[in-house]
Amino acid sequence: SQTIHQWPATLVQPVGSPLSLECTVEGTSNPNLYWYRQAAGRGLQLLFYSVGIGQISSEVPQNLSASRPQDRQFILSSKKLLLSDSGFYLCAWREAGELFFGEGSRLTVL
Amino acid sequence: AQSVTQPDIHITVSEGASLELRCNYSYGATPYLFWYVQSPGQGLQLLLKYFSGDTLVQGIKGFEAEFKRSQSSFNLRKPSVHWSDAAEYFCASARNNFNKFYFGSGTKLNVKP
Numbered sequence: 001s002q003t004i005h006q007w008p009a010t011l012v013q014p015v016g017s018p019l020s021l022e023c024t025v026e027g028t029s030n031p032n033l034y035w036y037r038q039a040a041g042r043g044l045q046l047l048f049y050s051v052g053i054g055q056i057s058s059e060v061p062q063n064l065s066a067s068r069p070q071d072r073q074f075i076l077s078s079k080k081l082l083l084s085d086s087g088f089y090l091c092a093w094r095e096a097g098e099l100f101f102g103e104g105s106r107l108t109v110l
Numbered sequence: 111a112q113s114v115t116q117p118d119i120h121i122t123v124s125e126g127a128s129l130e131l132r133c134n135y136s137y138g139a140t141p142y143l144f145w146y147v148q149s150p151g152q153g154l155q156l157l158l159k160y161f162s163g164d165t166l167v168q169g170i171k172g173f174e175a176e177f178k179r180s181q182s183s184f185n186l187r188k189p190s191v192h193w194s195d196a197a198e199y200f201c202a203s204a205r206n207n208f209n210k211f212y213f214g215s216g217t218k219l220n221v222k223p
Contacts, residue, residue: 042215090153094211104152
């Protein structure tokens, strides 16, 4: 069966520090992969999606970037974190027209 | 642009009472529609989805939703709420290429004993 893993689960970082959140999917090949951010009271905001290795679509201009170095790996990065980057980050993959979510990574920027 | 609106931020119902959570979408064609549930600090779990056909869809945990094209709505219902249903509920839509999924801002459900 397919599974999705995100790490780290919790992260506290100072303003201006770099960020790397990783997402790995198992049990499927060439999935569509997504990064969403959930800020308090603001629902889920689509940040990036990828239909294949090296193919990244950005939904909103922001301080973050995404990369897909391998078929089942999706990485969310930042060179310098801002306070506004705090939130709950969810990775998801798509199959049969539906999204399956990881457990999320909670980022607090201080 | 495609969007999803959930007009209720918080809803409180008594255990055993019926529930309806509202969702409206804006999209020229019929979108694909979903309801997800999120427990605190967790990822999202799919409750049900509508692609085509019967406009009343059944999901897990006793939930159902009805697609109404004339009202651009996809409201979630449950006839009798259990305390374990307390969570945040998200409505979502996707276009027919499924490349992008758009989520509403969520409705937090509290259940009174």
